[in-house]
Amino acid sequence: MKHLLSAADLSKESAIEILDTAAELARISDRPVKKLPTLRGRTIVNLFFEDSTRTRISFEAAAKRLSADVINFSAKGSSISKGESLKDTALTLEAMGADGVVIRHHASGAAHLLANSGWIASSVVNAGDGTHEHPTQALLDAYTLRSHLKNGQGDLNGVKVVIVGDILHSRVARSNVLLLKTLGAHVTLVAPPTLLPVGIENWPCEFSYDFDSALKGADAVMMLRVQNERMNAAFFPSTQEYSRRYGLDSRRADLLGKNGIVLHPGPMNRGLEISSEVADGARSVIVEQVTNGVSVRMAVLYLLLGGESSAE
Amino acid sequence: MKLVIGNANIYGEKIVDIEITDGVITKIADANSLKADVDAKGMIAIPGLVDLHTHLREPGREDSETVSTGTAAAARGGFTAVHAMANTTPVADNAGVVEQIYRLGQESGFCDVFPIGAVTQGLEGTALAELGAMADSKARVRVFSDDGKCVHDPVLMRRALEYVKAFDGCIAQHAQEPKLTVDAQMNEGEVSSVLGLRGWPKVAEEAIIARDVLLAEHVGARLHICHLSTAGSVEIIRWAKSRGINVTAEVTPHHLILTDDSARTYDPVYKVNPPLRTQEDVEALRAALADGTIDIVATDHAPHPSEDKECEWSAAAFGMLGLETALPIVNTVMVSAGLIGWRDVARVMSTKPAQIGRVANHGQEIAEGQIANLAFIDPDYEVTIDRNETASKSRNNPFHGMKLKGRVGLTVLRGKQTYKAEWL
Numbered sequence: 001m002k003h004l005l006s007a008a009d010l011s012k013e014s015a016i017e018i019l020d021t022a023a024e025l026a027r028i029s030d031r032p033v034k035k036l037p038t039l040r041g042r043t044i045v046n047l048f049f050e051d052s053t054r055t056r057i058s059f060e061a062a063a064k065r066l067s068a069d070v071i072n073f074s075a076k077g078s079s080i081s082k083g084e085s086l087k088d089t090a091l092t093l094e095a096m097g098a099d100g101v102v103i104r105h106h107a108s109g110a111a112h113l114l115a116n117s118g119w120i121a122s123s124v125v126n127a128g129d130g131t132h133e134h135p136t137q138a139l140l141d142a143y144t145l146r147s148h149l150k151n152g153q154g155d156l157n158g159v160k161v162v163i164v165g166d167i168l169h170s171r172v173a174r175s176n177v178l179l180l181k182t183l184g185a186h187v188t189l190v191a192p193p194t195l196l197p198v199g200i201e202n203w204p205c206e207f208s209y210d211f212d213s214a215l216k217g218a219d220a221v222m223m224l225r226v227q228n229e230r231m232n233a234a235f236f237p238s239t240q241e242y243s244r245r246y247g248l249d250s251r252r253a254d255l256l257g258k259n260g261i262v263l264h265p266g267p268m269n270r271g272l273e274i275s276s277e278v279a280d281g282a283r284s285v286i287v288e289q290v291t292n293g294v295s296v297r298m299a300v301l302y303l304l305l306g307g308e309s310s311a312e
Numbered sequence: 313m314k315l316v317i318g319n320a321n322i323y324g325e326k327i328v329d330i331e332i333t334d335g336v337i338t339k340i341a342d343a344n345s346l347k348a349d350v351d352a353k354g355m356i357a358i359p360g361l362v363d364l365h366t367h368l369r370e371p372g373r374e375d376s377e378t379v380s381t382g383t384a385a386a387a388r389g390g391f392t393a394v395h396a397m398a399n400t401t402p403v404a405d406n407a408g409v410v411e412q413i414y415r416l417g418q419e420s421g422f423c424d425v426f427p428i429g430a431v432t433q434g435l436e437g438t439a440l441a442e443l444g445a446m447a448d449s450k451a452r453v454r455v456f457s458d459d460g461k462c463v464h465d466p467v468l469m470r471r472a473l474e475y476v477k478a479f480d481g482c483i484a485q486h487a488q489e490p491k492l493t494v495d496a497q498m499n500e501g502e503v504s505s506v507l508g509l510r511g512w513p514k515v516a517e518e519a520i521i522a523r524d525v526l527l528a529e530h531v532g533a534r535l536h537i538c539h540l541s542t543a544g545s546v547e548i549i550r551w552a553k554s555r556g557i558n559v560t561a562e563v564t565p566h567h568l569i570l571t572d573d574s575a576r577t578y579d580p581v582y583k584v585n586p587p588l589r590t591q592e593d594v595e596a597l598r599a600a601l602a603d604g605t606i607d608i609v610a611t612d613h614a615p616h617p618s619e620d621k622e623c624e625w626s627a628a629a630f631g632m633l634g635l636e637t638a639l640p641i642v643n644t645v646m647v648s649a650g651l652i653g654w655r656d657v658a659r660v661m662s663t664k665p666a667q668i669g670r671v672a673n674h675g676q677e678i679a680e681g682q683i684a685n686l687a688f689i690d691p692d693y694e695v696t697i698d699r700n701e702t703a704s705k706s707r708n709n710p711f712h713g714m715k716l717k718g719r720v721g722l723t724v725l726r727g728k729q730t731y732k733a734e735w736l
Contacts, residue, residue, distance in 0.1 A: 087622055107624035108508040109578030116577075117622070130626070132508030174508060198513070199505035 003115045003124045004300055007135040007178035015182055016155060019143050022292070022299035023152055028065070029295065038306050039068035042099040046072045047089070048127075049105040054266060055127050058290070059102045059136075062297035066306075071098070086110065090119035098122045100305050108132035123304045131169045136300055137265055138175035140293040141222065142183055144285055147292075148261050149219050157184035160257075162214050164190040164246055165224030165273055166235075167207075168197050172224060172265045177205050188214045192246065194235040211246055215255040222263040223248050223274045239272055249275040253283055261285045315727055318348025320357040320688060322678050324654035330357070332684040335727035340680055350729075350736065352688050355721050358658040360392025360423075360685035362665040362674050363635065364455065364484070364562060365538060365610035368394070368425070370416060371409070372401025377615040377705050379413065382635070383422035384703035385613070387730035389635040390687030390720040392423050393666070393674045394613075398430040399460040405430035405441035407449035414451035422730045423723075426669055429453040431463050431472050431483060438465075440472060447479040454670040457484035459538055460585075462520060464490050469524060473533035480670060482560075484536040485524055487545070488586065492516035497626055499572040499587040507575060509625060512587045514542040521545050525552035525559050536668055537561040539612050541586040543596035550605045560668050562610040563597050565634055565641040570594075570710060580621045580628030581710045584614070601660060602651040608665045611638050615706030633709045636702055636720075641711070643691055643718035662687075688722040695719045 001014060010018070028034055044063045046056050056072065063070045075089055086105075093101060100123045103111050108130030115124040128134040146152055149159050161180055167173045167189050180187050187205035189196065200207055208214045215221060226242060236242045253262060262274075262283045270276045279286060315332040322328055322340075329346040331339035339346070363386065369377040379396070386394050396413050398404035404413060410427040417425020429446035433439045435458045446453040456476060463469045463485060472483050493516045498504050500511020521537055525548065528535035537549065540561045549561045566584060571591050574582040582588060600606040614631025621628050642661065646652045652660075658675075666675030673683040695716055699709035723731040 085619065085623055105624070107626045109625045112578045113624060130508050131510075171508060174506070197505035198500050198511060199502035202502045203505070 001304060004135055004304065005111050005115055005124065005126045006133050007138045007175040007182070010135070010179060010182060012155060012182050015139070015142070015179060018139055018296065018299045018303060019146060021303060022143055022295040025298045025302065026295040034065050035067060036065060037067050038302055039063065039066040042068045042305055043097060044068045044070050044100040044102065044301065045093055045098045046070065047093070047101050047103045048072070048074050049110070050128070052104050052128065054290070055104060058293045059127060059297050061294045062301055065294070066298055066301060068301070086113065087117070087119055090114055090117065094120040094122070100125065100301060102127045104128045106130055125300060125304065128171055130171065132171050133175045134171040135175045135179070136293070136297055137172050138179040139300070140289055140296040141176055141263060141265070142179055143292045143296050144263060144289050145185070145220055148259070148285060155183045156180060159185040159220070160218045161185050162188045162190055162218045162221045163224065164211060164221060164248070166195045166226050166230060167191045167200070167224070168195045170224050176222065177203055181205065190214045190246065192236055195230070211252065212255060215252055217257050218260060219257055220261045220263060221248060221256060224265070225267065225269060226273045243272055247273055247275065248278050250277050250281070253278045253281065256283065263289060265289070313727065315350070315729070316346045316348045317350045317352050317688070317722070318346065319343050320352040320355060322357045323658060324356050332724070332727045335684055337678065337680055337682050337684050340678070350722060350732070352722065355688040355690050356654050357678060357686055357688050358654060359662040359675050359678060360687050360723060360725060361390045361639065361661045362669065362671065363391050363394040363611050363613070364608060364665040364669055365459070365612045366394040366396055366635065367399070367612070367614045367631070368396045368413070369615060370400065371412065375705070376617050379416035379425060380420045380422070381703055381705045382613070382615070383417060383420045383425060385635045387422040387723045387725070388703050388720060389637070390639050390689060390723050391635060392685040392687070392723065392725045392730070393426060393671060394423055395426045395428050395455060395669055397459045398428050398457060399435055403430050403434050404428065405433050405435070407442070407445040410446050410451040410453055411449050423725055424674070426671055427451045427453055428459070428484065429456045431456045431458045432468065435461050437461060437463060437468065440468065440475065443472070443476055443481065444479065447481060454480060455482050455484050455536070455668070457486065457538065459484065459486045462486050462488040462490060464520070466523060466527070470527050470531060473528055473535060474531045477533055482534040482536050482668060484538050485520065486538050487517045487520035487524070489516040489519050497583070498575045499589050501572065501590060503572045503575055507578070509575065514544055514589070517542055517586055518544045518548060521548050525549070525557050528559055529555065529557045533558065535559045539564050539567065539586055539610070540597070540606060541567050541589050541593065543593045546596050546600040546605055550600070553605065560607040560664070561605070562608045563601055563606045564612045565609060565638045566632055566710065567597055568594060568601070568645050569641050574710070578625050580623065580625050581632065581708055583625060583628050583630055584632050585630035598645060598651060601646065608660050608668065609638060609642055610665065611635050615704055616708045617706060621708050631708065633702070633704055633706060635704070637697060637709070637711050637716065639687070639689055639720055640695060640716035640718040643689065644716045647691065648717050684724055684727045686724040687720060689718050690721050691718045693717070693719050
């Protein structure tokens, strides 16, 4: 595998390989010296056209723990504001000799364009493109689900996951639906009809407008961030109404199965899509997701970039 | 001056020799009876094509196309006349600009250029442009359009439809309800949901068409619908025609052959407005063109420089080239598929668009005494489209690499050969 652009690029075997590799790499995070020499001398560029401190830090930590040289390139708003185009940025990175590019971009398809344009030879990792996909988020979610529900091994066969919120604009939901399906999980999306895309009936999952009934007996619920500005575009009448119908409070969290867990990709709107009580409660694995994010991203960088150099 | 074209198969019905003298067809004789200057053996002859929807980009965006390069591309595609859309810079919303474009067309000599006037000042959708002044100008404008934008204000649309009745004008509507399509990137459906690109719902086109056919009926005016793209729009036009409403409709070659599936490449060469739809829509459009519900094929030839296409999909410009591939596409999906014959091609790509544009001397029957505006096509040749084989300044050709049937061999404008293929 050269690039990671979409969760759809991953077969069941390759997804499990990433998760297993992440599990091994996680062990070095428990050591006093959290570093491996695997990517020494290789350059990874974090190319961020959109602010995302947490994703950038996670990738940066992952690359550094593998001893790669990391360059952070913040090019917010670049092409649309008539600054430098993506093409010129890519040609610049190519000229500097980047081995891997981690790209976060506000335009859907930007990672795909970068990987397939012929502008650069390096590996491309999609760290979130518009409202399209965010495959490493799906991998870290799968890793987290697996460690709680499957003893950290194999696939997610039979696991019931409910994903709730702004599915229409969510790259996290798109990647999760694809990856969780590949791993054998059963996914139900829950949202008001306005926040489900036209065409969702063809997605490889179920969908529902009724949060309570979808939650009953599920193994995990993943809450998505809901942006306040969606209200202004009439996707829902008020944050209060949204919270009542689609927010996760303790009553709803208890509809989950006995060992059911609560995930959130962050950053959270406490009191809107999730109550503080649940976010900080016993079922919550939200902080753990952040830890797992570093391990999973290490595994992705290792598998994309590590092979050739280790042969030297 | 005399030109004899031998062995031409007119309308695919009869092989003849055509003698042209001083721009007029002076004799149609049995094959091999005249001494031919050009041998059109194996080629179909139809009246020179007339495009009702071309973006020539001049004045203002000469980096993407000029009247000269655009009309040269038109001649290579078999066209003898094009209608130049009004969304230039400055906008063709006054007599001065339309006369300038008309004059540039005459100077180019590759085909006749009939400017389309803007409906509203600056295409802003708030106040009518001086439609009468453009109609009375040397450019004799009869078709008015804000193409690229919809005349969405219902009162303004009503007034425009009414006003142009005074000079037999026609409003060509770009049907797109703007509020339903803010930042819209592609057809809203299964593919857009997967790609995370904002959807352009079919209803945004259909709602405007439904409104406008009713307005046209109410005020008894002539309405033309640009680049109709959905099966639902076809149903509305069919209904309107059954009521006797004076509406005509066009379909582009790209909507007859491409679908929204191509967006999966995220290559903005497939980004166009209205967007590529589904296979079901493509089938409905072909059937409607065959049964006459859709009146004409128009290219919506929309050149863009590479920097406007070599970028993120959402940052890219809408539009694709069309003049040089229109006839091969119609031949491939309609004629070869057995849906229509060459008489029909002549009707939908020449006669009818000339009538809608109120253009004299184009789209006429191939007969003695008529002005010699002709196109010749080698219908069976399989061509692999190459975006670099073009007279256009731009390369945003979505058909690059595609195999199509048919190639234009010769285009004749008033007896003059405006394009002759190297292989001929």
